[in-house]
Amino acid sequence: xxxxxxxxxxxxxxxxxxxxxxxxxxxxxxxxxxxxxxxxxxxxxxxxxxxxxxxxxxxxxxxxxxxxxxxxxxxxxxxxxxxxxxxxxxxxxxxxxxxxxxxxxxxxxxxxxxxxxxxxxxxxxxxxxxxxxxxxxxxxxxxxxxxxxxxxxxxxxxxxxxxxxxxxxxxxxxxxxxxxxxxxxxxxxxxxxxxxxxxx
Amino acid sequence: xxxxxxxxxxxxxxxxxxxxxxxxxxxxxxxxxxxxxxxxxxxxxxxxxxxxxxxxxxxxxxxxxxxxxxxxxxxxxxxxxxxxxxxxxxxxxxxxxxx
Numbered sequence: 001x002x003x004x005x006x007x008x009x010x011x012x013x014x015x016x017x018x019x020x021x022x023x024x025x026x027x028x029x030x031x032x033x034x035x036x037x038x039x040x041x042x043x044x045x046x047x048x049x050x051x052x053x054x055x056x057x058x059x060x061x062x063x064x065x066x067x068x069x070x071x072x073x074x075x076x077x078x079x080x081x082x083x084x085x086x087x088x089x090x091x092x093x094x095x096x097x098x099x100x101x102x103x104x105x106x107x108x109x110x111x112x113x114x115x116x117x118x119x120x121x122x123x124x125x126x127x128x129x130x131x132x133x134x135x136x137x138x139x140x141x142x143x144x145x146x147x148x149x150x151x152x153x154x155x156x157x158x159x160x161x162x163x164x165x166x167x168x169x170x171x172x173x174x175x176x177x178x179x180x181x182x183x184x185x186x187x188x189x190x191x192x193x194x195x196x197x198x199x200x
Numbered sequence: 201x202x203x204x205x206x207x208x209x210x211x212x213x214x215x216x217x218x219x220x221x222x223x224x225x226x227x228x229x230x231x232x233x234x235x236x237x238x239x240x241x242x243x244x245x246x247x248x249x250x251x252x253x254x255x256x257x258x259x260x261x262x263x264x265x266x267x268x269x270x271x272x273x274x275x276x277x278x279x280x281x282x283x284x285x286x287x288x289x290x291x292x293x294x295x296x297x298x299x
Contacts, residue, residue, distance in 0.1 A: 003298045006291050009218070013288070016219055017226035020238050096234050097227065 023102045023148045025091050028193035030081035031155075034074045035185025041070045042178035053171040060126045063174070067133075070181075102147040109140040130173035134163030134180045149196065155188045207290025209283055211256055216241065216249045221284045224259060224276040232272040250274060258283055 018024070045063055046052055054063050086093035093099075113136025117129050141156030159180050166176040212218045219239045223230055230238075236246050253259045258280030263272050276284070 003295060006294055010288070010291055010295075012215075013218065013222040016222040016238065020223040020230065020234075021226040092237060097230070 019091075021098060021147070023098050025082040025086040025089075025093060026078070026148055026152075027081040027085045028189050028197050030078045030189075031185050031192055032189030033077050033081075035182050035187075035189055037073060037077070038070060038185060039178060039182035041066055042174060042182055045174060046178075049174075052174040054126070054173050055171065057124065057126070060121075060129075064121065064129075067177075098147055102144050105147060106140045106144040109136050109143055112136060113140075127170065127173075128167065130176050131163040131166035134159050134166060134176060136163075137180075138163060149192070151192065151195070155184060158184050158188075207286055207293070209287045209290075211253065211258065211283070212287050214249065216245065217253055218287075220246075220249060220253060220274070221258065221276070221280065224274060225281065225284055229262070229273045229275040232274075235274065253280070256280075256283075 045054075045066055048062065049059055054060055083093055085091070113132055116136070117132055120126065120129055120132070138156045138158070138160030141159065142153045143156075145151070145153035145156065162176055162180040162184070166172060169176075212221065216239060220235065223235060223238055232246065235241075235250075236243065239246065241249075250259065250261065254261050256279075257277060259274050260277055261272060261274050263270065265271065
């Protein structure tokens with residue numbers, strides 16, 4: 001047996017182990033687009049409200065409705081672009097064990113955070129909503145990174161850190177949302193594309 | 201050079217069997233259809249290779265019904281895990297001796 005042949009065999013094994021246990025169809029461009037959308041929405045809210053402090057229930061209502069719209073649009077973008085990427089690289093895109101694990105690990109923290117925010121809105125404790133969304137989103141990313149690109153955890157750490165800093169500051173919700181969901185996604189999306197999707 | 205190949209396991213000479221073991225090392229359990237599409241095999245091909253691994257005690261095969269559909273899933277045994285690791289070790293040390 002040739003040396004090269006052995007190396008090929010080992011690479012095949014590694015590839016197969018990765019392909020069978022990780023969902024690799026997530027597209028870097030979709031992360032970038034989510035970042036751009038989030039930035040646009042933040043900018044819109046900023047100009048709509050006149051400044052970045054969200055300090056009245058009315059302002060919060062506008063912001064929360066916009067944020068929910070953005071959330072749906074973001075999921076749709078990521079999902080559709082993952083489907084297209086899978087198709088382009090002839091990867092599997094079915095509800096198999098890997099995808100199920102990815103979705104469960106992502107949506108359990110997300111739903112927990114979402115319900116917590118719902119309770120806070122209901123009790124009109126708006127102050128911590130921005131940090132809670134960032135913290136739970138960060139935890140969801142860290143949690144699901146085991147079943148996709150492991151690098152997703154770094155985006156998770158950034159979101160988590162921003163959320164924790166935001167806890168200690170008052171009135172900067174919009175700014176931290178812009179940093180966490182806008183800037184962080186744009187930067188990560190570009191790094192992701194350069195690192196994993198170039199010349200493929 | 202032949203001496204270096206001592207640790208290699210005959211059962212894993214086939215690419216398909218090595219593939220099955222690789223997939224099972226990375227996953228708790230994998231069902232028949234997923235395995236088939238991952239390795240791009242036909243039903244009969246996968247079944248016969250899986251059976252030979254099962255006879256060696258390297259993998260175990262669980263057959264059950266989901267609704268009315270029969271569903272076969274495979275998982276690796278401790279023996280299989282040890283055999284696979286030894287095989288990889290042998291491959292790695294082969295490369296090291298070559299350098």
